Amino acid sequence: MNSPIADLTYRQYDGPKSLPALRWWVVARHGIRVAMRKKGFWVLASCAMIPSFLLFVFSYIRSTIEANPNIGRNARLIDSLPNFDELYAGVYGSWYWVFFLSLLLGAGVIAADNRANALQVYLSKPITKADYLIGKWMSVFIPVYLVGLAPLLISVLYGMFSIGVSDFFPLYGSLLPKTFILPAIPAIVHSSCLIGVSALTKNPWVAGVSYTAVYVFANSAAFILYQTLRHGPARLSAEAAEFIRSLSIQGAISGIGFDLVGAMPRDIAQARVRPSVEWEPLAIMLFLVCVLGLFIAYRRIRAVEVIQG
Amino acid sequence: MAYSLVILRNMPVAELNALTIKYGQKAAVQDFTCTIPEGSVGLLGPNGAGKTTLIKALMGFLEPAAGGGSLLGRDIRTQGLEIRMHVGLMPELECHIPGITAVEFVAYAGELAGMPREHAIRRAHEVLDYCQLGEARYRNLETFSTGMKQRAKLAQALVHGPDLVFLDEPTNGLDPAGRDEMLDLIKDISHGKGVNVIVSSHLLPDIEKCCDFVIVMQNGRVKAQESIRTIRETNQQVWDVELRDLSDSFGRALQSLGATVLSNTGTHYRVEFPNGSESPAKAAFRAALECSNQIRTFAPAQRTLEEAFLEALE
Numbered sequence: 001m002n003s004p005i006a007d008l009t010y011r012q013y014d015g016p017k018s019l020p021a022l023r024w025w026v027v028a029r030h031g032i033r034v035a036m037r038k039k040g041f042w043v044l045a046s047c048a049m050i051p052s053f054l055l056f057v058f059s060y061i062r063s064t065i066e067a068n069p070n071i072g073r074n075a076r077l078i079d080s081l082p083n084f085d086e087l088y089a090g091v092y093g094s095w096y097w098v099f100f101l102s103l104l105l106g107a108g109v110i111a112a113d114n115r116a117n118a119l120q121v122y123l124s125k126p127i128t129k130a131d132y133l134i135g136k137w138m139s140v141f142i143p144v145y146l147v148g149l150a151p152l153l154i155s156v157l158y159g160m161f162s163i164g165v166s167d168f169f170p171l172y173g174s175l176l177p178k179t180f181i182l183p184a185i186p187a188i189v190h191s192s193c194l195i196g197v198s199a200l201t202k203n204p205w206v207a208g209v210s211y212t213a214v215y216v217f218a219n220s221a222a223f224i225l226y227q228t229l230r231h232g233p234a235r236l237s238a239e240a241a242e243f244i245r246s247l248s249i250q251g252a253i254s255g256i257g258f259d260l261v262g263a264m265p266r267d268i269a270q271a272r273v274r275p276s277v278e279w280e281p282l283a284i285m286l287f288l289v290c291v292l293g294l295f296i297a298y299r300r301i302r303a304v305e306v307i308q309g
Numbered sequence: 310m311a312y313s314l315v316i317l318r319n320m321p322v323a324e325l326n327a328l329t330i331k332y333g334q335k336a337a338v339q340d341f342t343c344t345i346p347e348g349s350v351g352l353l354g355p356n357g358a359g360k361t362t363l364i365k366a367l368m369g370f371l372e373p374a375a376g377g378g379s380l381l382g383r384d385i386r387t388q389g390l391e392i393r394m395h396v397g398l399m400p401e402l403e404c405h406i407p408g409i410t411a412v413e414f415v416a417y418a419g420e421l422a423g424m425p426r427e428h429a430i431r432r433a434h435e436v437l438d439y440c441q442l443g444e445a446r447y448r449n450l451e452t453f454s455t456g457m458k459q460r461a462k463l464a465q466a467l468v469h470g471p472d473l474v475f476l477d478e479p480t481n482g483l484d485p486a487g488r489d490e491m492l493d494l495i496k497d498i499s500h501g502k503g504v505n506v507i508v509s510s511h512l513l514p515d516i517e518k519c520c521d522f523v524i525v526m527q528n529g530r531v532k533a534q535e536s537i538r539t540i541r542e543t544n545q546q547v548w549d550v551e552l553r554d555l556s557d558s559f560g561r562a563l564q565s566l567g568a569t570v571l572s573n574t575g576t577h578y579r580v581e582f583p584n585g586s587e588s589p590a591k592a593a594f595r596a597a598l599e600c601s602n603q604i605r606t607f608a609p610a611q612r613t614l615e616e617a618f619l620e621a622l623e
Contacts (some may be wrong), residue, residue: 010439010502013470015428019394026420034408117404124368124398125421126390155462187382302370 031139147182196293
């Protein structure tokens with residue numbers, strides 16, 4: 001039997017072809033598909049669930065103690081254990097997994113394209129710089145948002161069923177809609193910052209290390225300043241000092257989130273509740289940081305090297 | 310009863326009028342006016358002539374400082390997106406999308422060009438077959454040799470069925486066999502397949518092999534634009550003559566008839582005959598008869614593209 005008949009000569013494409021309105025979605029979908037192939041994505045997504053398991057444990061301990069008929073003897077113990085909303089705030093405040101995941105997905109989002117000269121391929125197709133930028137941003141934002149959402153959603157569902165729906169809603173009902181807003185805060189900030197840093201280089205490692213350095217430095221500087229002003233000779237008020245502590249990328253993300261939740265993660269050993277901060281100035285600060293990241297990326301995205309002079 | 314006569318004729322692929330492209334103060338393309346016909350067109354010029362800049366301007370990547378033009382009937386200043394729907398680009402530089410296989414790369418390029426995903430995947434397999442990337446299509450692009458990367462770049466430029474393909478130095482980094490295969494592919498696409506091709510190169514043999522029309526550029530300006538056939542033609546008085554046997558006296562016999570032997574290699578002569586008196590054929594045959602020899606070939610002389618190119622640059 002001879003080989004099957006196949007026309008291997010060139011034929012023009014005569015199928016459907018359109019200028020899609022959501023051209024950025026093609027870029028985003030590709031980025032998400034590539035991200036989900038990475039083992040690191042699944043490892044970090046799994047690790048991001050750990051805080052919600054801790055919430056299960058503490059909630060269980062608290063409910064077990066509260067159910068004890070000798071509750072009077074355990075009143076101080078119960079007070080030292082965090083409430084459900086404080087535990088929930090703790091889950092939100094467990095920033096490291098989302099941060100590492102953002103680094104994994106965002107550091108190379110444009111840097112890798114720069115290194116491979118992929119921008120010429122992208123921009124030689126009927127897509128604009130804005131389509132490319134939005135697509136790339138979404139390819140970081142969507143996975144990071146979903147990974148941030150999962151532990152919060154599971155925590156709320158656990159609380160709803162363990163406390164009881166009729167008791168949960170009067171006490172913590174507002175947490176359910178907030179659950180869908182909260183994970184967007186770190187996802188937006190990390191996506192926007194990383195896309196800007198990534199556009200500046202051809203090496204994803206350089207982009208990742210640079211963003212981590214800025215992030216850690218800002219957090220450390222804010223914390224040192226907080227310690228100095230709170231416990232030093234200046235003796236700033238707790239609220240003012242907490243605001244200064246929030247003047248970093250992570251500090252602002254946490255500050256806005258805790259303000260939205262209406263609770264702070266409690267330091268169990270000291271049973272001390274951190275004061276909340278005003279979220280508006282922090283939101284403006286983060287907004288400017290995000291705009292800066294996106295502006296840098298937009299300026300750097302081009303199909304040709306433009307030589308001035 | 311009135312009849313209207315419709316005359317079908319070739320539409321130009323591009324019409325450029327005093328196009329000027331500047332990088333800062335430096336003009337890379339200056340006052341560029343030309344009409345690019347259908348078919349396979351070569352952009353020929355030394356390095357830095359402005360070939361790649363011209364392609365980028367036609368794709369809408371660069372804003373003209375002055376002048377303008379149209380590509381496939383669309384304005385290059387305002388209709389960049391529409392132009393890019395109908396055009397494919399194989400860039401000069403090595404380029405790919407990292408972390409994916411060749412078939413994913415080409416299918417993704419198709420999706421970016423507006424093809425539905427299922428169509429893009431099927432079409433990616435077709436063009437990769439055509440570009441002779443067999444099982445290698447399932448490997449990551451990072452593992453490809455230079456020749457394979459060039460083929461993948463060509464495939465992504467063709468996947469959406471463009472009406473025009475820009476090929477910027479398509480044989481860069483290829484060995485002689487790979488170069489011949491690439492040029493054969495280009496010639497095949499541009500002849501009878503409904504695809505117009507503009508090949509930018511500084512390699513004369515590449516242009517000569519796969520193009521029908523050539524635009525010679527230097528310092529951002531058009532130096533010549535002709536069909537390859539026309540550009541190679543000499544004036545009607547220069548002819549190539551081939552004799553059956555070696556002859557010492559043929560040259561002298563020609564000179565006695567007023568002709569000038571421009572070159573002689575073995576039995577091959579290039580001869581310039583004088584205007585007027587006698588037809589070149591009669592004179593050549595008479596000279597051969599005088600020295601008892603036979604003429605095996607008698608044809609108008611053609612210049613090499615290199616000669617024409619150097620003449621244009623001068």
